[in-house]
Amino acid sequence: MNIKEFAAYLDKLENTTKRLEITSILKDMISEMSTNEVDKGIYLSLGLLKAQFENPKFNIAEKMMVRVLEFAYKPGKERLAGLFADKGDLGDVALEVAGDTKGDGLSLTDVYNELIELAAIEGSGSQEKKVSKLSSLLIKMDKLSAKYVVRIVLGTTRLGFTELTVIDALNSLIQGDKLTKAKIEGKYNMHPDIGVIAKKIKDSGLKGLDEVVMEIGVPIEPQRCQRLSDPVEIIEKMGCVSAEFKFDGTRVQVHMDRNKPIKSTTSDQNSLFGDNEELKGASVFVKTYTRNLEDSTYQYPDIAEAAIVQLDAESVILDGEAVGYDKNTGDFLPFQEIMQRKRKHNVTEYALDIPLKYFAFDILMLNGKPLVNETLEKRREILSKIIKPGKVIELSRNFVTDKPEELSEFFEESKTKSLEGLVVKKPDAQYQAGARSFAWIKYKKADEALLDDTIDVVILGYYHGRGGRARFGMGGFLTAVYDKATDTFKTITKVGSGLTDEQFVSLRERLDKIKIDKKPAKADVDKFFDVNVWVAPKIVVEVGADELSKSANHTAGYALRFPRMIKIREDRRPEDATSLEEIKSIYKNQKRGSY
DNA sequence: TCTGGCTGCCC
DNA sequence: ATTCTGC
């Protein structure tokens, strides 16, 4: 398949929102691809080069892509900026400014190989090399192909489908039914590499999937939660439940195998364990993965070590949450500080300063045997038996009940510990990899009550939207609180969630009426938050959030975590917005959990 | 050698 | 992370 034909399929996909139609187009596309290119084609259509857990990064986003388009087509920077503001998509901008080359000389595989090379460029001078390499690739193709290649590199194909719909298409390719679909989906969740799965199916149908199995070194799609805030409703939906504390940390899937050859990871593991000669020499395969299937081993030498020392097993896959704590007081640390562990250098020293606990809450494989089809109860029992006491890994405590009042009490206990709430599970359910179903429920406080006081903020300006929000001319807006002491508005958060399409349109109309040329005189804004359109500070908006955090970027010195608009406060003047003093006092009253 | 801009990825 | 929307 050449790139032009490929782009034609993507264009068909873009022009419909109907799921059945998308599936059918995908099926045709897959059917027309050769076995050798089907994996590449599918990755590209999803804005990837490989499976998520081994996908190379381009390190090219908006700013770099604007440079690429300027270099390739020379439309002028102002025209580029104008088109981007208008269309909200650099692929669409490319379509507009590209010259028309015939472009049927490039195969899908040619382009794929070029992109692999592009992603591999790094080091001094790499930005210039990337700009020039991608430009020369783009000008070799027709403008529609260029449009989609731009989107692929940006990782935002905006075609209305992901891996799950591709699975549907593959199922339809083999004329399967619900059962076969469940089988493909199950395989995908145990081995989330859609390229491999497509290739096997194309090569030898459903039978080909027999070779696709759960294995150490391939992360499993983690099970996810739905959010609810009413204990009665939770019990009604689930009956008897097993509840656990929800820690404000990061999801970590641990893979450990004492017999798996380490291959190229040897040097990684040696540096991972620093001066620990005993572990350095140990030929034990250990890796950790994030919720989004990224390899995070380098962040967690302490978890890797504990997996070797504390787990009484030959091989194992665990699911759990890593939480940092203060080594002196035992208090859990804010998420911000835990994130400082997300580093490549000096992790070992950092781990001494900010130690962490790994609360294991599930076991997915033990000694080569998948356990995902056992009940949660059974899995927890097995898990409890293989964890030996130690500094890092602990079994996540649970509480079983079928009474809303008791669930509520346990929730209150989580609040006194200042945790995020509870994760509530069905004790008799299998591990539903990839599911966002109601099998696991995240029990958090109700939206408006998350902060003790509501926050009313003043709008200072807005940003042009991307993708589908381009048509509103606004994708989000910048807001501030009022500082009485200096009579200025100090920024506290951007808001881009909680508005309906209609609200976006009407709010933008209102904002355009009070548009001004430059930053309001009374506004104190870091250049980091430069808006596209400034407005007079007049409109007050009520914003919900989960908590306040310290901020180095927002001039208020604080920021909202997970902000969303609740409603416009027609009854408030800008000076009536929440004051900086109030923000400070709300922050002070927030508590931290302890270990 | 330091800093700021950009990027990717955690929540 | 939260939220909205088309199917």
Place this chain on the structure above:
DNA sequence: GCAGAATGGGCAGCCAGA
């Protein structure tokens, strides 16, 4: 109700340029 696509704060890493 699912699947997808908008959007938030803020962390470290990388690279360019002062």
